[in-house]
Amino acid sequence: MTIFHAQKKKTRLSSTEGIRETMAKATITIRQGLQYQPHQASWFAATAALFNRVAAFYFEVIQAHEKVLELSSKEALTALEQLTHRTRANPHPVMPLSEIAQEVPAMFRRAAIHAALGSAHSFSAHLKQWRARKEKAEAKGKKFTERPPVPPRTWNKSATLYAGMWKGRTASSLVIKVWTGTFWSWLKVRFTGRELPAGDVLGSPSLVRHGNRWWLHTPVEKQFTTPPKIAQQVTANLETKICAVDLNLDGPIAVCTVQTAEGTILSTRFIGGGREIADFRKRQLGRIAGNRNRTGLIVEGEQDNVALWRKIRTRDEEFAHLVSRRIVDFAQEQGATILVFEHLSKLRPEKGRYSRRGNRKRAFWMKGRIFRYAKYKAWHEGIITSRVSPRNTSRECARCHAPIARYAEGQLEEGYTPGVPLMLCKECDLRGHADRNASLVIGQRLITRYHEKQTQEKPLAPLATERESKDSGVGGSHEPETEAVGHSSLSERHGPSNGHGTAHERAETDGSPRSDMPPPLRCSPSWGYAPSTPNSAYGSVSEAAGLKTSRSVTQAEVHLVMSQRASGSTKVAQRNGGSHATA
Numbered sequence: 001m002t003i004f005h006a007q008k009k010k011t012r013l014s015s016t017e018g019i020r021e022t023m024a025k026a027t028i029t030i031r032q033g034l035q036y037q038p039h040q041a042s043w044f045a046a047t048a049a050l051f052n053r054v055a056a057f058y059f060e061v062i063q064a065h066e067k068v069l070e071l072s073s074k075e076a077l078t079a080l081e082q083l084t085h086r087t088r089a090n091p092h093p094v095m096p097l098s099e100i101a102q103e104v105p106a107m108f109r110r111a112a113i114h115a116a117l118g119s120a121h122s123f124s125a126h127l128k129q130w131r132a133r134k135e136k137a138e139a140k141g142k143k144f145t146e147r148p149p150v151p152p153r154t155w156n157k158s159a160t161l162y163a164g165m166w167k168g169r170t171a172s173s174l175v176i177k178v179w180t181g182t183f184w185s186w187l188k189v190r191f192t193g194r195e196l197p198a199g200d201v202l203g204s205p206s207l208v209r210h211g212n213r214w215w216l217h218t219p220v221e222k223q224f225t226t227p228p229k230i231a232q233q234v235t236a237n238l239e240t241k242i243c244a245v246d247l248n249l250d251g252p253i254a255v256c257t258v259q260t261a262e263g264t265i266l267s268t269r270f271i272g273g274g275r276e277i278a279d280f281r282k283r284q285l286g287r288i289a290g291n292r293n294r295t296g297l298i299v300e301g302e303q304d305n306v307a308l309w310r311k312i313r314t315r316d317e318e319f320a321h322l323v324s325r326r327i328v329d330f331a332q333e334q335g336a337t338i339l340v341f342e343h344l345s346k347l348r349p350e351k352g353r354y355s356r357r358g359n360r361k362r363a364f365w366m367k368g369r370i371f372r373y374a375k376y377k378a379w380h381e382g383i384i385t386s387r388v389s390p391r392n393t394s395r396e397c398a399r400c401h402a403p404i405a406r407y408a409e410g411q412l413e414e415g416y417t418p419g420v421p422l423m424l425c426k427e428c429d430l431r432g433h434a435d436r437n438a439s440l441v442i443g444q445r446l447i448t449r450y451h452e453k454q455t456q457e458k459p460l461a462p463l464a465t466e467r468e469s470k471d472s473g474v475g476g477s478h479e480p481e482t483e484a485v486g487h488s489s490l491s492e493r494h495g496p497s498n499g500h501g502t503a504h505e506r507a508e509t510d511g512s513p514r515s516d517m518p519p520p521l522r523c524s525p526s527w528g529y530a531p532s533t534p535n536s537a538y539g540s541v542s543e544a545a546g547l548k549t550s551r552s553v554t555q556a557e558v559h560l561v562m563s564q565r566a567s568g569s570t571k572v573a574q575r576n577g578g579s580h581a582t583a
């Protein structure tokens with residue numbers, strides 16, 4: 001077995017001629033729905049309640065012995081058991097666990113201790129930061145009104161089942177030890193959903209409640225080959241495909257384009273749903289504001305509004321997962337190995353009603369979230385994510401880099417109206433959808449960054465011909481370095497919230513398989529790029545070039561994919577007034 005592995009590895013290494021290959025690890029979470037009898041649900045609930053009671057107890061113990069936080073997690077475990085666990089060698093622990101719960105299995109206790117340690121570390125870090133801010137403010141003689149962080153008031157963690165708390169795992173069932181409320185019992189549970197990938201390292205499963213249903217979440221460690229660096233990909237192979245994403249606050253939430261490193265545009269996808277989520281949010285924020293008018297208060301934790309805030313957060317979270325998954329799926333379908341976004345520019349303060357300002361802010365946060373999730377999901381597919389400067393990406397022409405006119409249908413084709421869909425370049429006559437144009441500029445910016453670095457004297461046409469003279473501010477030198485994405489992003493999964501992690505699998509965003517999603521609608525856009533106007537297309541940067549390589553772009557079609565979650569029914573909006581192209 002060992003020999004076989006060694007051989008396999010060696011073959012792979014020698015096949016990649018000069019490109020150094022390293023292995024990377026990533027953790028994803030597989031979610032499986034449990035099947036159980038109604039009375040067994042109360043056992044899961046009892047198990048979770050006990051877990052939280054024990055974790056809350058240990059949190060208290062840690063607060064009383066803060067030095068524990070300076071220890072390694074192994075030492076901390078030993079110290080905490082010494083403080084709480086009665087044994088023959090340790091007959092009088094300081095704070096005996098037996099006072100709050102009898103008969104806690106060792107591995108159950110340890111999982112709860114680690115959960116408590118996680119929360120305590122996070123709380124302590126927040127407290128430290130708060131103290132630092134306070135000190136700084138006071139040193140400057142400023143008034144400091146920020147309230148200190150508070151320890152968790154309620155505990156709502158999912159019970160993690162360490163080895164010893166489960167056994168006999170098969171593709172469709174598992175035997176777990178549950179607390180019925182009066183005794184411990186082994187229980188065989190069946191589950192549905194994604195099978196665990198073979199050969200990967202399984203972590204400890206958790207018993208997780210979503211609404212009224214119980215799920216099993218299992219972290220899986222996946223090993224894969226680290227993709228070559230972006231610089232290497234872009235300069236060594238002009239066929240390298242880059243998927244660029246323009247994220248918007250409303251309208252099509254994401255517009256993705258795929259182009260090769262030498263600038264051939266291959267395909268476009270519009271991902272919609274931004275309007276629906278904004279409308280939804282606006283309604284909830286309006287209700288919250290209504291409550292405020294009655295109570296004169298607006299606090300996120302305010303009792304009346306707790307459910308409303310949760311609703312908004314859940315929907316935002318789901319939506320970010322859905323959109324990021326679609327982005328990565330598109331990149332993968334198209335064979336892209338690089339994903340590029342623009343850096344978030346600053347959120348400008350908005351005027352207007354509370355619901356409008358709040359909505360804007362959340363839509364803005366959404367962009368950051370989509371980026372993080374997409375980066376994380378892409379990494380699992382061997383796709384590297386990067387970001388470029390956002391400066392004027394939506395104001396310059398993707399073909400000649402002159403400033404564009406942006407206008408709405410029926411408006412004069414001049415000036416620049418932010419947020420409206422159409423663009424026209426008066427220099428080179430390029431017309432099209434403004435967000436698609438921005439997406440192309442984002443992709444080009446990444447390519448140019450590396451090509452400029454490589455050949456200072458001879459920038460590649462057609463990407464950079466006019467940009468030097470016209471728009472030197474856009475150049476690459478001041479742009480932030482590529483962020484190759486590693487498992488640093490995984491740390492998001494291990495936050496104190498004990499949440500579901502960021503690696504929701506494709507089937508899982510809303511608990512239903514992806515095939516439930518509405519199929520993409522294909523239509524020929526009215527805003528140009530249609531095959532009927534080949535001369536107005538990109539010249540050497542023409543989409544026609546892509547037609548040979550990618551069948552899915554044959555009508556230069558646009559896929560409009562709307563979130564069906566908006567009202568529980570499938571909604572597909574057609575943005576075009578043009579004719580349908582049934583390929």
Ligand SMILES: [Zn+2]
Binds near residue numbers: 397427
């Ligand atoms: Zn132009």
